[in-house]
Amino acid sequence: MRFKQFTTESYPVHQRLRVWSEALSPHRLQPVLASGAAPLYGTLADGRTSRGVGLARIASSPQTLAHVRGEADQVWLILHQAGEASWRHEGGELVQLAPGDIVYGPAQAEASAVFHTDFRQFRVSLPGSALKARLPQGGGVVSGHLSGQGGMGRLIAGTLGGWPKPWMP
Numbered sequence: 001m002r003f004k005q006f007t008t009e010s011y012p013v014h015q016r017l018r019v020w021s022e023a024l025s026p027h028r029l030q031p032v033l034a035s036g037a038a039p040l041y042g043t044l045a046d047g048r049t050s051r052g053v054g055l056a057r058i059a060s061s062p063q064t065l066a067h068v069r070g071e072a073d074q075v076w077l078i079l080h081q082a083g084e085a086s087w088r089h090e091g092g093e094l095v096q097l098a099p100g101d102i103v104y105g106p107a108q109a110e111a112s113a114v115f116h117t118d119f120r121q122f123r124v125s126l127p128g129s130a131l132k133a134r135l136p137q138g139g140g141v142v143s144g145h146l147s148g149q150g151g152m153g154r155l156i157a158g159t160l161g162g163w164p165k166p167w168m169p
Contacts, residue, residue, distance in 0.1 A: 003047040008040055016040040024065070027056055027123060028107065032064040054125035064114045070107035073128035077104040083119030088112055089143035098147070105143030
């Protein structure tokens with residue numbers, strides 16, 4: 001698997017939002033900056049396996065990242081690693097995220113995360129067929145939040161956050 005790296009530092013400040021939007025577009029993310037925000041800074045390292053699993057590490061300055069609905073049969077999972085953030089999914093209430101928390105949902109779901117400070121996250125996108133075969137009949141994936149403070153959430157967060165990183169710069 002090859003990973004691509006992107007940084008907004010390669011661009012003049014007035015072009016950064018446009019190129020950042022283009023870099024996040026394959027991940028179905030649309031950045032929104034608050035008016036009067038400090039100049040945007042963002043880095044992205046991403047890649048896709050031959051079986052269609054996408055991996056991405058995003059680190060950036062404060063902003064809102066809106067998940068754009070997709071038609072693809074995919075499921076996304078995000079490990080929030082650093083920063084102050086809140087998350088809202090389609091019709092759901094606002095949830096404050098702590099480092100280690102996980103949010104997830106299908107490509108068709110609307111969701112957004114508001115990052116109040118610089119942040120870092122690890123994203124995984126999976127073909128929906130990979131999960132549906134393992135769910136009870138008729139079961140579908142819905143958006144949700146899993147606390148990384150204990151139980152299954154802590155186990156998954158530790159696994160995702162603890163992978164050796166030589167494959168991802």
